Amino acid sequence: MTDQLSALNVLFTEFYYWVTVVLMFLIHVGFCLYEVGVSREKNKLNTLMKNSMLIPVITFGFFFFGWWLYFAVQNGPGITGGLKSAPWAEPWNELMGPHMGGAPAGDNLTSEETATWARLNGVFWAAFLLFSWTAGSILSGAVIERIRSGAFWLLAILVGCVTWVIDAAWGWSDAGWMVQKLGYHDAYASGVIHGLAGGSALAILIHLGPRLGRFRQDGTPRVFPAHNTWMIIIGMFLIYTGFWGFYAACNVPILDINPADNETFFSATTIYLTPTTLSGITINFLMALTGGLLIGYIVSKGDPFWTFQGGLGGIITASAGNDLYHPIQAFFIAILGVWCGYKLHYWVERRFKIDDAVGAVAIHGYCGTIGVIACGFILWGYPSSATAGYAPITPWGQLAGAIIMFVVLGFLPCYLAAWGLKRAGLLRIPAEVELAGLDHDTLILEHDHQLELAEAEAALGNQSTAEK
Amino acid sequence: MKPTIENWQTNPLEVGPIYPWAGLEILMVAAAALFCLYFLVWKLNSESRHYAQAVRQLTADSLSEGVSNQHEEHNDG
Numbered sequence: 001m002t003d004q005l006s007a008l009n010v011l012f013t014e015f016y017y018w019v020t021v022v023l024m025f026l027i028h029v030g031f032c033l034y035e036v037g038v039s040r041e042k043n044k045l046n047t048l049m050k051n052s053m054l055i056p057v058i059t060f061g062f063f064f065f066g067w068w069l070y071f072a073v074q075n076g077p078g079i080t081g082g083l084k085s086a087p088w089a090e091p092w093n094e095l096m097g098p099h100m101g102g103a104p105a106g107d108n109l110t111s112e113e114t115a116t117w118a119r120l121n122g123v124f125w126a127a128f129l130l131f132s133w134t135a136g137s138i139l140s141g142a143v144i145e146r147i148r149s150g151a152f153w154l155l156a157i158l159v160g161c162v163t164w165v166i167d168a169a170w171g172w173s174d175a176g177w178m179v180q181k182l183g184y185h186d187a188y189a190s191g192v193i194h195g196l197a198g199g200s201a202l203a204i205l206i207h208l209g210p211r212l213g214r215f216r217q218d219g220t221p222r223v224f225p226a227h228n229t230w231m232i233i234i235g236m237f238l239i240y241t242g243f244w245g246f247y248a249a250c251n252v253p254i255l256d257i258n259p260a261d262n263e264t265f266f267s268a269t270t271i272y273l274t275p276t277t278l279s280g281i282t283i284n285f286l287m288a289l290t291g292g293l294l295i296g297y298i299v300s301k302g303d304p305f306w307t308f309q310g311g312l313g314g315i316i317t318a319s320a321g322n323d324l325y326h327p328i329q330a331f332f333i334a335i336l337g338v339w340c341g342y343k344l345h346y347w348v349e350r351r352f353k354i355d356d357a358v359g360a361v362a363i364h365g366y367c368g369t370i371g372v373i374a375c376g377f378i379l380w381g382y383p384s385s386a387t388a389g390y391a392p393i394t395p396w397g398q399l400a401g402a403i404i405m406f407v408v409l410g411f412l413p414c415y416l417a418a419w420g421l422k423r424a425g426l427l428r429i430p431a432e433v434e435l436a437g438l439d440h441d442t443l444i445l446e447h448d449h450q451l452e453l454a455e456a457e458a459a460l461g462n463q464s465t466a467e468k
Numbered sequence: 469m470k471p472t473i474e475n476w477q478t479n480p481l482e483v484g485p486i487y488p489w490a491g492l493e494i495l496m497v498a499a500a501a502l503f504c505l506y507f508l509v510w511k512l513n514s515e516s517r518h519y520a521q522a523v524r525q526l527t528a529d530s531l532s533e534g535v536s537n538q539h540e541e542h543n544d545g
Contacts, residue, residue, distance in 0.1 A: 002481075060504045064497070092493035100483035105490055114484060148519075150512040426512060430519050432526040441522060 009254055010119055016253045017123035023245025024130040028055065030238030031137040035144055037231030038358050040224060042437025043145045050149045054136040054160070057153045061161035062129045064091050069162065070128065074169045079177040088117040095121045127249045128168070131193055132160035134246075138197035139414075141358035143204055145211050145438065146429050151421045158417055159200050167192050167409045171401055174273045174385060183384040183391035184401040187270045188250050188281070188319035190371035191405035198365015199410025201356065207418040208427060210355030212434050221349055224357075229304065236308040240289065243315055247281055247322075257386065273386040276323035287327040288318035291334030299342045306342060309359055313338040313367040320375035320398075324382065333374050337367040365406060372402040 032051050039047040071086030087108045088095040094105050094114075101118030103111060136156035143152060171178035172192045178184040186192050215221055226232055251268045257275045258265040267275045289311050296310015317337025318330040325333070345362035348354050356362065376398025384393050391397060421427040429438065437443070472490045473483070489496065 057504075057508070060500065064501055064504075091497045094485040094490065094493065096493075097485055097487040097490075099485050100480055102479075102481050102483040105484045148515055150508070150515045153508065153511070426516070430523045432523045433519055436522075436526055440526075 013253055014119045014123055017120070017127050017249065020245045020249035021123065021126045021130055024127070024134075024242050024249060026238045027130070027242030027246065028133050028137060030235040030240075030242060031134075031141065032235070033231045033238065034235030035137075035141045035358065037228040037235060038141070038226045039144050040437070041227045042439055042443070044227060044439065045442055046149070046438035047144050050144070050147070050152055051137060051140045053149065054140060054153060054156045055133060058132050058136050058156055058160040059129060061157045062125075062132050062165075063096075066132060066161035066165045067091075067125050067128065069165045070169050070173070072169070073166055074173050074176050076170070076177050080180055088113055088121055089125075096125075128165075130249070131168075131189070131246070132164060135164040135193055135197045135200075136160040138194070138360050138364045139201045139204060142201040142356045142360040143208055144357045146434055147204075147208055148426060148429055151418075151426045154421070155200075155204060155414060155417055158413060159197060163200065163409045163413050164193060164196050167196050167405055171405070172271055174271065174387065178401055178404065179272060179384050180390050182397035182400055183393045184397055185272070185375055185379060185382070185384050185393045186320045186372055186401065187272070187276070187323040188247055190316055190318075190320035190368040190375070191402055194316045194319075194364040194368030195372060195402060195405040196368075196410040198361045198363075198368055199406035200414040202354070202361045202365060203411045203413075203415035204418045205354050205356055205361070206352075206415065207422045210353055211357070212431060214355045215353055219350070219353065221355075226305070233304065233308060236312065239312060240315075243312070244282075244285060247285055247319075248278065251276065251278065251281070269386070270323045272384065274323070274383070275386075281322055283327045284318060284322040284325055284330040285315060287331040288314045288322065288334040290314070291331040292317070292338045295335040295338045296342070299339055306359070309363050310338045310342070313341050313363040316364060317341075317367045317371035317374070319368075320371045321379050324379055329378055333371065333378070336374065337370045338363075340370055341366040365410070369402045369406045372398050372405065 028051075032048060035051055036044050036048050068086055068089040068091070071089050072083050074084055075081035077083045087093050090096075093109070095109065095117045099114065099118040099121075101115045104114045136159060139156060139159060140152065168176075170176045171182075171184040171186055172189065173179070176184070211224065213222060214224065250271055252271070252273065253268055254266050255269045255273065256264045257267045257269060257273070268278055270276050292314015293307060293311040296307040296313070300306030300310070314334030314337065318325065318333045321333075322330055341362040344366045345356065345359050348361070349356070354361070373395070376393060376395035379393045380395060382393045384390050384397075418427060433440070469489065472488055473486050484490075
């Protein structure tokens with residue numbers, strides 16, 4: 001921070017991530033609108049509060065242990081090394097608060113660490129935290145109208161602060177063991193967020209069961225009409241916008257990508273420190289959105305819900321390799337993912353009676369997983385990292401990575417946790433309350449207040465007439 | 469308690485944390501962690517109580533509704 005150019009570099013990077021965090025906040029706004037729009041009138045307040053309150057519960061979990069976990073378990077531990085030291089990410093470390101980057105007050109940090117992390121720790125922490133909220137929100141939509149909020153928040157902490165953080169440490173960091181050993185590549189988190197959260201949602205849905213009345217006696221599903229289509233559509237547009245910010249947040253904005261030579265060359269890089277450009281990923285983002293919207297419209301015969309979901313699914317499918325794909329490749333990969341995701345959604349619904357209220361498992365889980373596997377074929381042979389000696393990208397490395405994301409870290413932990421909550425009688429709302437509506441007591445209270453107000457106004461009117 | 473920063477006219481390269489109560493971070497984290505744990509336990513308990521009460525209320529309502537419907541049917545008959 002002592003010469004203008006290096007100060008500009010640090011302060012620009014700090015500002016860059018800060019902007020991405022603000023943009024990504026829109027993802028959560030979008031999810032709230034979307035979920036409340038899909039829910040029925042009698043459940044909308046409960047749906048809103050269940051999703052909104054995951055902000056504080058995931059935030060405190062991420063502050064206390066999630067951020068540290070990301071750095072600590074990059075080696076497994078036990079696969080490529082032991083537990084890593086990351087003092088700057090410990091909740092009680094001085095670098096978690098405002099810090100000028102000068103000499104450390106404690107003895108567990110070096111001067112280099114304080115100089116590096118003082119202006120980046122908070123914005124990096126926040127960017128990862130927003131990804132954690134997204135992981136929690138993906139679960140939230142699938143389970144609306146019958147899960148208890150307390151149980152949901154515990155599951156959201158498990159996914160948002162533990163399992164997704166472990167998979168990011170393993171497969172979404174420049175030193176993760178999956179990157180080193182499997183050549184795992186997932187630049188914009190097809191698998192590490194969406195595949196994992198989709199697998200988690202599926203596991204919870206199995207224990208939670210469908211909403212009452214969702215399936216007829218012959219096993220065919222009933223449609224629960226959304227209470228506000230406009231909220232869904234505006235929510236989806238906001239999710240797209242926030243996702244754009246997410247793409248920027250996944251990059252390092254300025255880095256010398258030629259450190260081995262004496263000459264320097266600055267570029268944006270992915271989280272694996274491999275070069276890419278904001279320009280390139282912007283085209284790919286929009287072409288994937290385009291492919292997803294088109295196939296969503298075709299396959300659903302113009303249904304607005306699935307068309308907009310298709311746009312999101314298209315971006316999610318292409319995200320694993322959108323740092324390197326040609327835009328036309330991104331376009332066709334998006335089409336493949338959304339077509340498969342849509343078909344799988346209805347097949348699983350009919351075959352296993354899984355009631356995924358918003359299609360989250362399809363759009364996030366199936367599309368994300370398909371995207372990770374497709375990336376292995378399209379980018380076959382590419383280096384997975386800027387570090388020499390790491391495994392290259394291969395279809396089998398990506399397939400193994402997709403299984404780790406969807407099944408090992410996504411499905412299994414949530415299956416066990418939801419089973420435990422169900423056994424404890426904490427998972428599902430009682431049938432009587434579900435039928436009456438989750439907001440029934442609030443609506444009765446509102447009705448009483450309105451009645452009281454009307455009586456008071458009538459009394460005041462009578463008094464005024466009498467005085468005249 | 470002594471403020472962490474008493475004078476900004478110092479060499480910035482020597483300035484580390486600038487928030488108050490530097491050195492008491494573990495206590496602050498422990499207090500916040502306890503509060504958050506309390507919130508989760510409170511939520512699980514209060515939600516169970518709330519739903520138990522709601523079920524009693526709704527069952528009683530539907531019973532009384534059923535009884536009054538039967539009365540009406542009986543009177544109509």
